Amino acid sequence: MNKSTSIFSKYPIPIFSLVVLSFPFWFEYIGGYPGLDTKILIWALMALGFDILLGFTGYLSFGHAIFFGVSAYATGLMLKHFSPEIIPAMFIAVIVGTIMAFAVGYLTMKRSGIYFSILTLAFGEMLNSAALSTLQDITGGDNGLTIPDVKPVLFGIRMDGLSMYFLAAAILILGYYLARRIATSPFGLILKAIKSNQERLEYTGIDVQKYKLGGFVISAIYASIAGSLMVIYEPYVATEYLHWSTSGELVIMSVMGGVGTLVGPMIGAAFMLYFENVLSVPLGEEWLLVLGIIFMAIVIFLPGGFMEGLARIKKRYFNKSNKEEK
Amino acid sequence: MNHIFLQILTGLQISALYMLIALGLTLIFGTLGVVNFAHGALFMLGAYFAVEISSQFGFGVAIIAVPILLFIIGIIMERGLIRFFYERPHTDQILVTFGLAIVLGEVMKTIYGANNLPFDIPKWGSGIVRLHEYLPFLEGFVAYPKWRLILIVVSFSTVISLFTLLQFTKFGLIVRAGMRDSQMLAFLGVNITRRFTIVFGIGSVIAAIAGLFGGPITQVEPEVGMHMLIPSFLVVVIGGMGSLPGAVLASLILGMSISFTAEYAALQQIIIYLIAVIILLVRPRGLMGKKGLME
Numbered sequence: 001m002n003k004s005t006s007i008f009s010k011y012p013i014p015i016f017s018l019v020v021l022s023f024p025f026w027f028e029y030i031g032g033y034p035g036l037d038t039k040i041l042i043w044a045l046m047a048l049g050f051d052i053l054l055g056f057t058g059y060l061s062f063g064h065a066i067f068f069g070v071s072a073y074a075t076g077l078m079l080k081h082f083s084p085e086i087i088p089a090m091f092i093a094v095i096v097g098t099i100m101a102f103a104v105g106y107l108t109m110k111r112s113g114i115y116f117s118i119l120t121l122a123f124g125e126m127l128n129s130a131a132l133s134t135l136q137d138i139t140g141g142d143n144g145l146t147i148p149d150v151k152p153v154l155f156g157i158r159m160d161g162l163s164m165y166f167l168a169a170a171i172l173i174l175g176y177y178l179a180r181r182i183a184t185s186p187f188g189l190i191l192k193a194i195k196s197n198q199e200r201l202e203y204t205g206i207d208v209q210k211y212k213l214g215g216f217v218i219s220a221i222y223a224s225i226a227g228s229l230m231v232i233y234e235p236y237v238a239t240e241y242l243h244w245s246t247s248g249e250l251v252i253m254s255v256m257g258g259v260g261t262l263v264g265p266m267i268g269a270a271f272m273l274y275f276e277n278v279l280s281v282p283l284g285e286e287w288l289l290v291l292g293i294i295f296m297a298i299v300i301f302l303p304g305g306f307m308e309g310l311a312r313i314k315k316r317y318f319n320k321s322n323k324e325e326k
Numbered sequence: 327m328n329h330i331f332l333q334i335l336t337g338l339q340i341s342a343l344y345m346l347i348a349l350g351l352t353l354i355f356g357t358l359g360v361v362n363f364a365h366g367a368l369f370m371l372g373a374y375f376a377v378e379i380s381s382q383f384g385f386g387v388a389i390i391a392v393p394i395l396l397f398i399i400g401i402i403m404e405r406g407l408i409r410f411f412y413e414r415p416h417t418d419q420i421l422v423t424f425g426l427a428i429v430l431g432e433v434m435k436t437i438y439g440a441n442n443l444p445f446d447i448p449k450w451g452s453g454i455v456r457l458h459e460y461l462p463f464l465e466g467f468v469a470y471p472k473w474r475l476i477l478i479v480v481s482f483s484t485v486i487s488l489f490t491l492l493q494f495t496k497f498g499l500i501v502r503a504g505m506r507d508s509q510m511l512a513f514l515g516v517n518i519t520r521r522f523t524i525v526f527g528i529g530s531v532i533a534a535i536a537g538l539f540g541g542p543i544t545q546v547e548p549e550v551g552m553h554m555l556i557p558s559f560l561v562v563v564i565g566g567m568g569s570l571p572g573a574v575l576a577s578l579i580l581g582m583s584i585s586f587t588a589e590y591a592a593l594q595q596i597i598i599y600l601i602a603v604i605i606l607l608v609r610p611r612g613l614m615g616k617k618g619l620m621e
Binding site for chain 1: 415421
């Protein structure tokens with residue numbers, strides 16, 4: 001173990017908070033622009049929750065756009081028709097997202113890995129086409145849900161710019177703290193045991209189904225909060241939020257960052273948005289092609305993502321210095 | 327009578343396309359155990375090649391050249407990428423083929439742009455067929471686009487050829503045995519790896535046929551691969567993963583349900599998903615899925 005990792009593993013929450021809270025003040029020096037930082041945090045929150053499912057249980061969901069999108073629509077409708085105050089909007093959005101998670105999780109979680117991926121993808125598409133056609137009177141159909149002249153507020157404080165950033169930051173830090181607690185809790189350990197050997201776990205008499213569903217719902221709640229925050233940050237519900245490509249992007253960023261590490265997917269989210277919005281300027285139209293190639297290269301050569309890469313570099317560096325000492 | 331007949335015909339035509347894509351998917355899954363998220367991209371490549379070649383040399387050349395091209399691409403894909411993933415978790419297979427699907431889509435976008443390419447139907451396939459002249463039970467004037475009828479014929483011929491290949495040839499016998507227990511076959515001294523590579527190529531050829539004949543009906547744009555892949559996945563899952571008759575049956579069910587709900591647009595958009603949910607709740611391994619396989 002390198003020194004820097006040991007510092008981080010000693011004080012993970014303070015260091016994480018420091019990075020997140022100071023982020024908007026140095027982000028522009030590496031090419032970021034105001035607003036992108038908030039977006040990164042929102043995606044990071046979703047990726048963090050996704051890791052509780054994919055990283056712990058190994059279940060690859062291609063339908064997390066469901067929870068992001070549904071709660072985005074719920075938030076949008078609440079802000080539009082009820083009040084610009086965000087607490088009731090977020091509350092309803094999370095409840096809707098949770099109910100959705102129980103329904104989808106119950107129907108898909110019975111199945112093994114491949115079925116699960118395909119079924120979540122199909123459910124996502126079902127809701128997407130429902131939102132675009134069947135429910136278009138409510139959702140605005142292909143135009144997305146426009147929320148004209150609504151300025152979201154929290155206790156009368158207008159949520160924009162830095163105040164919005166710090167709201168997202170507070171939620172992300174809390175989310176990270178909880179995710180770490182879950183990781184070390186008996187519940188989290190059972191989730192991890194599902195990944196390594198589900199059958200053996202079943203033989204011990206544990207109701208695996210219940211735990212899997214629990215993991216799925218928790219990860220969906222993260223996605224719901226992220227979806228809700230996205231609409232508060234930018235009061236408009238884009239149709240992409242419910243499209244499978246949102247799920248796909250989530251998968252890509254999580255895998256690039258390093259599945260199962262909690263920090264990795266968040267780094268992946270930051271990398272992906274940075275890539276999409278900053279590095280895409282010099283790359284032009286082909287940025288997604290480049291990203292796809294990077295993603296494939298990581299899946300092939302570095303299944304642990306950036307985090308594994310980091311660990312490998314450190315190991316090599318560490319071993320070298322070790323030899324020199326000898 | 328006319329009405330129902332036309333709906334059945336439309337249902338057949340919708341199933342024909344899903345059937346072709348799903349057949350390749352389920353064939354590759356059944357033999358190689360790989361869920362190929364890039365299979366839609368193979369269909370997309372087929373459609374693009376068909377447009378390009380038929381505009382240069384005519385559709386007749388495309389009919390021969392596109393399947394050959396896709397066969398080669400399929401072999402390269404399997405030898406160059408997929409085979410390194412047989413020992414890795416299914417999740418990794420999904421991820422790498424998903425990545426490949428993005429890359430192939432983006433390459434086509436870079437070359438041809440994001441817009442729909444016009445795909446001209448060859449002269450012999452355009453126009454309509456006056457069905458009432460052939461079928462006495464139809465009243466009055468009933469016509470149907472010729473190309474769609476050709477698609478139905480092509481699709482079912484492909485299905486029959488594939489079944490013949492697998493049921494009545496030595497190659498098919500070995501492949502079917504390999505689907506059951508590939509390790510045993512390797513012990514018996516059969517080079518099953520090479521056969522499986524060819525199976526992947528055959529799956530790609532079927533995708534090429536789908537692209538050739540389905541391209542004019544769907545659209546030829548980079549997104550079309552994923553767009554066609556999702557319903558085809560449903561077909562495979564409903565039919566039972568790895569089951570060819572299941573895929574045929576499931577695509578007929580889905581095609582008919584889309585066609586017969588045409589008057590209720592709100593229902594039509596989600597009907598296939600509803601059917602999938604119901605079937606999988608009642609029969610989780612799919613209509614004709616084998617017991618114990620991927621349960």
